[in-house]
Amino acid sequence: MDDATYRWVKDGTLGPGRLRYGADYNPEQWPREVWDDDVQRMREAGVNIVSLGIFSWALLEPRPGEYDFGWLDEIIDLLHENGIDVDLATATASPPPWLAHRHPEILPQTIDGTTLWPGARQHWRPTSPVFREHALRLTRALAERYGDHPAIVAWHISNELGCHNLYDFSDDAARAFRVWLQERYETLDALNDAWGTAFWSQHYGAWDEILPPRTAPTQRNPGQQLDFERFSSDAVRDHLRAENAVLAELTPGIPRTTNFMVAQNVRDIDYASWVDDVDFVSNDHYLRPGELGRDDLSFWANLTGNLAGGRPWFLMEHATSAVNWRPVNPPKRPGELQRDALTHVGHGADAVCYFQWRQSRAGGERYHSAMLPHAGADSRVFRDVVGLGEQLGALAPITGSRREKARVAVVFDYESWWVSGRDSHPSEAPAYDAETLAWYRALLDLGVRADVVPVGADWSAYEVVVAPMLHVVPTALRERLEAYVSGGGQLVTTWFSGVVDENDRVWLGGYPGAFRDLLGLTIEEFVPLLAGESAELSNGLVATEWTERIVRVDDDVEVLATYADTDLAGGAAITRRTVGSGSATYVSAAVGREGAAWVLRALADGVPALAADPLALDGRAEVIVRVAAGAPGAGARFTFVANRTDDELTVPAAGALLAGAGERRDTASVVVAPRGVVVIAQD
Structure with missing residues (x-):
């Protein structure tokens, strides 16, 4: 690893690697006398990094151009004296009241023209030149003051960019949108053609x-909507780039990141396009409650690791227990705090951090769990936090290793x-993320x-590619998939795929269409199903929500299943076309x-890649592998076995048991606790 880029995974002297462990820390919410207790408890828990200053703008710059850094100086020094490093935020995520009061033109507007007023957070337009000026001035002041401080191992640009202000429909946004469109299309004729404006x-x-x-x-132009989504993602990324440029100029040796939300409510940010704008990928993830949650976490952690290109990434936020923003917010069950953290580590995270260190007494997130809860240190959550710190300490040897490609x-x-x-x-019933997750879960089950x-990644080397509901297919993507199958790859795609081009034209x-x-x-024609309706297939499967009327099947296509009832009875439902040693399978029903x-x-x-891993125990466990760089040797391969059940599992695995919720009862097997994860080091 490059020492400058991955300074955050090192200790303060760029010494041996270690997994990072910590949280967002908001000492400004608490009296000074609490800080010493915080640091003592952090050391007890094994915390070695915190993110500071994320929502501190109003205290750092109480009046325009007047800075008060005294309290921040003091807490950074205190943390450094206790061996705790700092991921320092630029503090621009939430403007102070004086900025919105003096410049209401920075406030975003919703789709119907409603102004989003101060009183929460992220009340700023990504395209506002006034906001940009003030944000960059604060960023510069922070960089000039703290760029040489030995505690600072990373810059945290803004926070969850676009979480609440991604879509701004103001006049600033309109002007910036037109500039973006001119750069994309160059001529109005090209834009009119792409959007189908003759309609x-x-x-x-x-x-x-x-x-x-x-x-x-009534319905808005689909091409216009798609381009506005692209523009909005790019507009927030442009702000990221602007702050990044200031930090790169003044502190080139400190790596820079911002926390993505790969799985959260901001689905309309194309994070794959942001990767080159940060020195390392960071992500926030919050567990879905219920049976789906564990596999959902694995799916998004897996994607985050692949967005990072296999390099170490930073889990910037997740929850020790309950969140506060769903209709019902159940706490995590025993063992889930460790399970969730180690699953992220298995998928490549070299840092495990939470929102937040000390649970807030006041404010909108006071019921959001934290490492140190309202109940204090004598609580199940804090005992679990201390236990996880011990586990992560034992996992130091894996730092910098890469997730083995499947x-x-x-x-x-x-x-x-x-x-x-x-x-x-x-139909508005189908959901792309649910369909994609269903296929991922099926692979885990097997x-x-x-x-x-x-x-956009290079997936040509994979033996099997599953592309569910791949709806938007430009010509270049169609050609990539055709080349993949012609080259011997096994492709699976599903209903409502290949339907439109990059401009949402059929x-x-x-x-x-494209396929x-x-x-x-x-x-x-598509044959969507009403609520309560279903269609049975000849193999016994039952489709809900969606079916399709296939009217032509070429002679070289094998029909794997037909529809058994409804108006589609006898028609093809699942097909496979062989092309040399490759194949293309289509599933026309949900x-x-x-x-x-x-x-x-x-x-x-005949497809070895679809053979089950024996450690997975017929899908009862998920198996993830990280491999150390360099020549193979003792501990070069780290196998994570995550129990997907509420029962104890006995896994046939040799090697040293590094960490996790399990024990070795003999040399050939490991017992994994219910909902537990174990990490085994092997030659």
Whole structure:
């Protein structure tokens, strides 16, 4: 690893690697006398890094251009004296009241023109030149003051960019949107063609006529919506780049990051396009409650690791127990705090951090769990926090190792997520993320390791590529998939795929448009199902939400299942076309996780990549592998076995048991606790 880029995984002297452990720390919420207790408890828990200053702008700059750094100086020095390093935020995530009072033109506007006022956070327009000026001035002041402080191992740019202000429909946004469109299309003729503006008399004769897709009498132009989503992602990224440039100029030796939200409510940010704008990837993840949560966590951690390109990444935020922003917020069950953290580590995280260190007494997140809860140190949560710190300390040897590539890839495409969920479609019931997760869970059920990879990544080396609901398919992507199959790859794709191009214009000639030749079939019409309706397939599977009428199947296509009832009875439902040593499989119905498993089992014969890992115990455990750089040797391979059940599992695995919720009762097997994870070092 490069010492400058990965300074955050080192100790203060760039010595031996160690896993980072900590939280957002907000000492400004507490009296000075609390700070000493905080640091003592941090040392007890094994905390070695905290993020500071994230929401401190109003205290750091109480009046325009007047700074008060005294309290921040003191807490940074105190942390440094106790061996705790700092990921210092630029503090620009939430403007102080004086800025919005003096410059209300920085406030964002919703789709219907409502102004979002101060009183919460992120009340700023990503395209506001006034906000940008003030934010960069504060960033520069912080960099000049703390750039040489030995405690600072990373810069934390803003916080959760776009979480609440991604879509701004103000006049600032309108002006910036037009500039973005001119750079993309160059001419109005090209834009009118891409958006299909001949429909409903939307043809534009001047750039100034174009607005963001604000509230309209009925459905808004789909191409305009897609481009505004792209623009909005780019506008927030442009702010990231602006702060990044100031920090790079003044403190080039300190790496810079911002916390992505790969799994959270900001689905409309294309994080794959942001990766080159940070020195290392960071992510926030919050567990979904219920049975789905564990696999959902694995899916998004897996994608985050692949966005990072296999390099170490930073889990910047997750929760020790309950959150506060869902309708019902149950606490984590015993063992889940450690399980969730070690699953992220298995997928490549070299830092495990939480929101936040000490649970707030006041404010909007006072019921959000923390490392040190309202109940204090004599609590289950804090005892679990201390225990996890001990576990992470034992895992220091894995620092800097990389997640071993699987032989199966699940492709994830942000634009297909955006577009497939639009209004004015055959059905609004299907959800791209749910369909993709169902296939990932089916692979876990079969004991098959898989990587979740962004659509723009190089997945040509994978033996099997699963691309569920790949709805948006530009010509270049179609050609990539055709080359993949022709080269011997096994492709699986599903309903509502290959339907539109990069401008959300339908590929003509019958569905699935871009994939007709590759799959060897034509779909005449979609047949979505009403709530409560279903369709049975000849293999016993039951489809809900979606079916399709396939009217042409080429001679070289094998029909794996047909529809058994409804108006589609006798028609093809699941097909496979062989191309040399490759194949392209199509699933035309929403058959869910169980159906995905059936398809994968049907393809497994002769496809070694779909063979189950024996450590997975028929899907009861997830297996993740990290491999150390350099020549193989003792401890060069680290196997994470995560128990997906509420029962104790006995896993046949030799090697040294490094950490986790389990024990070795003999030399050939490890017992994994319910909902536990164990880490085994092997030659």
